Amino acid sequence: MLSLEEVESRVDVWGEVFHLWGKDEHGHEILWNLTIGGTQLQFIPKVMIMTWLTMILVMLFAVIATRNLDMRRPRGAQNILEMMFEGIRNLVNQNMDIQKGASIIGVVVTFFIFILFSNLLGLVPTLSSPTANPNTTFALSLTTFALMYYFGIKYKGAGYFKHFFQPYVFFLPINLIEEFSKPVTLAFRLFGNIYGGEVMLAVLLGLFGVWVHFLGGFIASVVWLAFSIFVGCIQAFIFTMLSIVYISIATSEH
Incomplete structure (x- = not known):
């Protein structure tokens, strides 16, 4: 069994291997700075690139799933997309009036697919999950927050604020x-779970000494990968x- 210091050093090494392109020579996260007027903005290029990659993958999945639609015998990606859509539509109809729910189905289905792809992207070596960064998860949660107020005011007017x-x-x-x-x-629920999963995977790789270089800590890594x-x-479902x-x-109404 390795000592704590050895484990930490191996985790640092594997962290550098998996996320080298997102850090500078001192191991600090690379930031892009943009000044507009008197306001300075900072961007994390790794998160931006991973987010755009996720969006491209989602669009490719949607195109592949709908390219040759077969209403009688859906198969492959079309079948997966239909299962997602039907499952989420049933959830919406169980919790909302059908007419009101119809206006949000497209949004929540997109939420689910995007978050699912984001969560799984970090399991690919050298890549990271956009949802392992709190900026992404807060953007998603604020979108939900804005939709709450939009639909609340749309259907209840000023009466929406009476519940306060x-x-x-x-x-x-x-x-x-x-x-x-x-x-x-x-x-924080989404960020904590996804970020914690990526850290745990790096820790497991650091625990297996020389076998990491030959098999990548095969058994433990595969088990944690499946988990x-x-x-x-x-x-993705909970969000x-x-x-x-x-x-x-x-x-x-009540």
């Missing part, structure tokens, strides 16, 4: 805390499901 004062007016601070905690918990795939799918629930609550 229920059951009593002095509950306003508690209701506000609950409201603004939704995007925070959505973002990471499961977690990636579950987290999508909670988005549906939050929008459903915002549009419900």
Whole structure:
């Protein structure tokens, strides 16, 4: 068994191998700086590139799945896409009025596919999951938050804001805390699970000494890889499901 120092050094080595192109010669994450007027913006190129790669993969999957549609005998990618669509549509219809739910199905299906591809992308050596960065998960959660208000105001008008004062007016601070905690918990739940999975995979690679170089810590890595795939799918489902629930609550009449 390796000592703690040896494990940490091997994790650092494998981290450099897997994410070399995202770090400078000192091991610090590369940042792009952009100044607009008096405002300086910073971008993480690795996250941006991985996000664009994910979007390209999602578009390719959609094109392949819908290129030769067969309504009688769906197969291959079309079958997978239909299963995703039907499953999420059933969830929407179970939680919302069918007419109201029809307007969000396209959004939540896209959420699920994008997050699923993002989660699984980090399991490929040298690549990383966009959802392993809190900027991505917060962007997704804020999109859900914006949709809550958009559909809430669309279907209930100014009456949507009455729930902040229920059951009593002095509950306003508690209701506000609950409201603004939704995007925070959505973002950190997804980020924590995906980032933790990538760190754990690197730790496992560091635990197996010389066998890592021959077999890559084969057994433990494969087991954790399978578990990471499961977690990636579950987290995509949970984020999508909670988005549906939050929008459903915002549009419900009671």
